[in-house]
Amino acid sequence: MQLDTFIDVEKFTAEVEEGLDDITEAMRTQTARAAWYGICHAKAKRQKNKVELLVKAVNAKLTKKYRKELTDAANEEAEATGKKPVSVTVDMVAAHVALDADALKWAQVQLEADEIEGVCRVAMDAFRTRSSMIVSLGNLTRDQLKTNTVIQSARDAAGGYKQRRADRDSSRARRPGQEAEATE
Numbered sequence: 001m002q003l004d005t006f007i008d009v010e011k012f013t014a015e016v017e018e019g020l021d022d023i024t025e026a027m028r029t030q031t032a033r034a035a036w037y038g039i040c041h042a043k044a045k046r047q048k049n050k051v052e053l054l055v056k057a058v059n060a061k062l063t064k065k066y067r068k069e070l071t072d073a074a075n076e077e078a079e080a081t082g083k084k085p086v087s088v089t090v091d092m093v094a095a096h097v098a099l100d101a102d103a104l105k106w107a108q109v110q111l112e113a114d115e116i117e118g119v120c121r122v123a124m125d126a127f128r129t130r131s132s133m134i135v136s137l138g139n140l141t142r143d144q145l146k147t148n149t150v151i152q153s154a155r156d157a158a159g160g161y162k163q164r165r166a167d168r169d170s171s172r173a174r175r176p177g178q179e180a181e182a183t184e
Helices: 009-016 023-081 092-101 102-173 176-183
Strands: none
Touching: 009 102, 023 092, 023 102, 092 102
């Protein structure tokens, strides 16, 4: 069975490590990326479940095959020796199934499907985390802009006050009555 990997790990790594210098662009592309990796995870999970079903079917088929073989062998031995046949246990059958080439092949396929699903889940979670980071950075940027506006308003107000004070001081110095008082 050929398994699909669904994502290019190098491309994913590059995308998740992209800088967040342009927060607007990061916000614009985040939803699509998170959706893409979520879809990939769903496909990988479906593939993993399909492999699990196939492994169960193969194991059931092999269990039936080895139970019959072991039972037939025990009956043949009993007929030849005239003794009671050996009981075939679940463990005996399971040992034969575990050593079967098909069971080993399908167990390997299942491990690969599990790994692919795990990688896709990590990618999906990484973009979910990245989304939270972008929202936090957006909030921080908004708050900084508000703070900068408040600081600029305070500077403007202080500058206006300084100018009005200077204007008052200069207008007092130019009053005609005050000049006469100063010369007396």
